Amino acid sequence: MNSQESKKSRIYLDYAATTPVDSEVLKAMIPYFSDKFGNASSVHSYGQEAIVALDKARQIIADFFACDWREIIFTGSATESNNLAIRGLIKETSVHIITTTIEHESVHESLRQLEKSGHKVTRVKCDKEGLVSVSSIEKAVKDNTILISVIYANNEIGVIQPVKEIGKLLEKINKRRRENGLNKIYFHTDAVQALNYLEARPDWLKVDMFTFSGHKIYGPKGISGLYVRKNTPLNPLILGGGQEFGLRSGTENVASSVGLAKALELVTKHRKKDSVRITKLRDKLLDAIIKTNINIKLNGSLKYRLPNNLNLRFAGYDNETLLVAFDQVGLAVSAGSACSARAAKASYVLSSLGLSDKEAKESIRITLGRYTTDAEINSAINIIKQSLKQLS
Template sequence: MSRMGFWRKKKRIFLDYASTTPVLLEVKRAMGPYFSEHFGNPATLYQEGIDAKKAVEQARKKIARILGSRSEEIIFTGSGTESANLALWGVINSYQGKKAPHIVTTTIEHPAVREVAKAIKAVGGNVTLIHPNENGLVTASSIREALREETILVSVMYANNEIGTVNPIREIGKVIREYKEEKGTSLYFHTDASQAPNYLPLNVSSLGVDLMTLDASKVYGPKGVGMLYARRGTRLLPIMYGGGQEYGLRSGTENVAGIVGMAVSLEMATRDREKEAKYLSFLRDYAIEKILKQFPKASLNGSCAERLPNNINICIPGMNAEFAVYLLDALGISVAYASSCRTLAEGASSYVIEALSKKECAVSSLRITMGRGTRKNDIDVLLKALPSIVLRAR
């Protein structure tokens, strides 16, 4: 063997944790026994089934503790997208009023909400889309103004997946409750909290939400598992029918390993929340300051104060963000333009950044999202690479 073989494969720098996260070792370990060993179907009544059922119910309890909810308010699904679909279609399909139902949501939602809202409109529902303010935040007053007697659902994301802004969910919850009390109408509040668990509190009572979407694959859990919190008494119809699992709201054999993994990943997120938020906020502010210094015309997209600790989203005017992503990839650095979750038709332009009235930034912004694996040195490597990348990506 030649000594030439001893080169080390260069480690890549992953800075797109908002798109997905690797499964933590602890999560993988917890899932392990549920593939081949404890493989029973929770619907069966002998030992293997009882073991599987127990694992699912323990996971439910763990998550309920984190959300401050009842166990039976947790419905496991196959993804965040499915959870959001269940929340929106579930409420719409169980609506029995005479007037066409009305829902209120925002122009910066993830497609899992935005596209459902479009589809609801296509079948005759009324949809009001609220713009965020120039900081990318959805204000409680803008939601309040959109409420009508026939409004049956408000859906506002907790933290935005692209620009990392954190919406005032408690305040929005409060104006919705006040409106309901004043008018005596039935009106639910859903939040897509997929980006929240690593950095933000999830207590559903203090948030004041009736429905909350979570996705394991954004919190270092497995892909293919999500959940919907649905407050007791929320009137929902399923989007899938069958064996009647998950309190009749989500049929299909439970993904036992995935559910066990999701619970552990949410526990880990809760345990490390403060520490991770502190460390990544420091790195975030350091990177933002450096980039704004490197590029005098650059600007931060979205609020600086109400922002996820791991999100850096910067507009560098004149830069072709799509090209910059390719160039950075060639250097071994993974970042995103817009978000991974746009629909194909939207191409490389960001509808979220357009909603900030920064149209020119929609194709010139990079999303850099950090995570558990990110070190200061990774950011330094990125900062060092940026000037020549930006020069080339015109």
């Protein structure tokens, strides 16, 4: 079998880690690597051509989110966006921040850094289904709370959090705080995993800041964004020429910004039908795996879950052993977050659900996507069954 045939026979079910670039996205980007290569900060015609493309991309993204184009900030990654939202908001005075125990690593690490500077952080726990309650967020609010950061849909277990409900609650809380002379509490959500399947307009979610990323929506790597509501007092983390309205200096990535905009246009086109089709394929896969004689448990809520996500515990099987066995016969899945896949520690997200370290290390994440076919799911079912049989 040659390398091309081998590649065609492989099955990719790790769409939560990254997605392939859509052909329409690639087509939109190519001119900005060749003929239209200008620096958007240059004043000559090449630069003007680049800034026009950048502004158009920003407007397309703003239209997708139903916001003002000046509220869209381009960044280099979702990690950078999360850092800007959190560390850019918090000033020197000691304040209080509320988050959850199941956030992305970039949120956790940003907050740990702030704790070292004397700021206080409350980490609200989820229940055994992976859900954070609105009431637990409300109970955590203090007079000096300045920020709440809650992930829209978790990157490991795909559980969807009640972000809209928290946003509505926070509107009421902030109204009372204004009347009592207290500062506003700002609300940030990491929506990186949610965009392909869920409504994501900031005004609908009632958020002040909103992280999104290109490579999770069939766009390029190295480009992400942060929606920042007007009058949100952010300070830049990267200083220099003052690009991105002074919030993110550095030469603009025009080609990837164009690609991100095109990817979001395609999300609008595909979201509804993808959600229905992928849910059916995911449920077919889940039903088939459960029908094996292996002790298998779904981690996290099935009802409040992204349609493409399965996180399964295979009792008695080490997940690294499973990953290698599956990969050797052409099935690509993961043990959890791609950002911490090389770490030997058990998943803190699964620990938050109440799993022991052993149980967490028996769990794998399977995520479907736009290009997943029924034939691939049938093959994946056979691979999983045969691999489990051989490992028994």
